[in-house]
Amino acid sequence: MKESVVIHKLTKEYKIFRTNKERLKDVFLPRHKSKRFHALTDISFTAYEGDIIGLVGINGSGKSTLSNIIGGSLQPSSGTIERHGDVNVxxxxxxxxxxxxxxxxxxxxxxxxxxxxxxxxxxxxxxxxxxxxxxxxxxxxxxxxxxxxxxxxxxxxxxxxPDILVIDEALSVGDQTFTKKSLDKMNQFKEAGKTIFFVSHNIGQVKDFCTKIAWIEGGKLKAFGSNEEVLPQYQEFLKEFNQKSAHDKKAFKDEIDKTRFFYK
Known part of the structure; x- marks a missing residue:
């Protein structure tokens, strides 16, 4: 199988400013340390021709950031991404x-x-x-x-x-008839050896459509592998997460976010 997309130690960070004063300090004071947020940290995996990779994770995990980098609308802060073919999002x-x-x-x-x-x-x-x-x-x-x-x-x-297609929640709206027709088209792409990245919260679609799963949690790659291997792990995590109270869900996210904010 030929490599289609190769991602190596990919990191995306953003500067966080609460006020215009902080923004001005960052511009005019070279030694000023600004607050940063790691949307993605040290992501590495390889997609091959014919792979349909589900990008899964709870809201705020970094799925859309990764899909935008794969699609080319965002650039990584560090690390590399190689795309072998035309990409559409x-x-x-x-x-x-x-x-x-x-x-x-x-x-x-x-x-x-x-x-x-x-x-x-x-x-x-x-x-x-x-x-x-x-x-x-x-x-x-x-x-x-x-x-x-x-x-x-x-x-x-x-x-x-396109050779590489990124679908970000585009099948989460609209009627079931169109969704089925779209999935049939995606299966034609799969048979033609194209690579597809599929971002969705619809676990049923991910299970039926994807061949591999990239589970993103807190901006990091929690697991990557076959649908059969990774999806049950993610489903078990989702089951436990959804059973939490609103307070406990927030506490869980806050604890993860502590590792994503830093000063530089």
Whole structure:
């Protein structure tokens, strides 16, 4: 199997400022130590062609940060990521201009992806058909529901046929019929040897669709391996976590966050 995405010791940190005064100190005082937050710390794993990797973890664990780095919209603070092929990201509102209508968004997004006017004209009818938006394709995207935006974004991205696809909660909205059709399309991609990263809180979808699991907890890679190996561990963790009171859930998250904040 060929390597598709290689992530090595990847870390993403953010500077945290409570006031503009702190922000100015960071700019003008070279020795000033600012508060930092580790969204991700020392993540390493390799995805191969045909892998469908579920990125799982509770809210705030770092899943979306990792998916954005894989997709290229964020850069790591340290470490490396190698992508062997074209990457597309499907997330609600991803790459859509809410001031344009659906048709214009198809052209806008595909021009950004490097397609010619002729290629766009040829693919547009297929995209419209897959999206199931009908006459709404001529309406401004700002009037779309979350499900309609997801349908349009999904239809555009799957029709441009990327080598690596990142799906971030894009199948969590919309109707079951479209979700099934989208999963069928993803299975076609799998059979074609493409690599898919799937971010979802829907454990049923993750179980049915993914071949491997990357469990992110507190910005760190808790476990990585086959669906059969890792998913039961994560499900057991979720069961215990969901049985906690609201107070205990907050205490659990606060304890993890203590290790993610530091001064530098």
């Amino acid at each position: 499907i997330a609600i509102n991803s790459g859509l201009n809410t001031q344009l209508n659906g048709i214009d968004n198809i052209e806008y997004k595909m021009l950004l992806l490097g397609f010619t006017k002729k290629e766009i004209k040829e693919l547009t009818p297929e995209i419209i058909e897959f999206s199931e938006l009908g006459e709404f394709i001529y309406q401004p995207v700002k009037k779309y529901s979350s499900g309609m935006k997801s349908k349009l974004g999904f239809a555009i991205n799957v029709m441009v046929n």
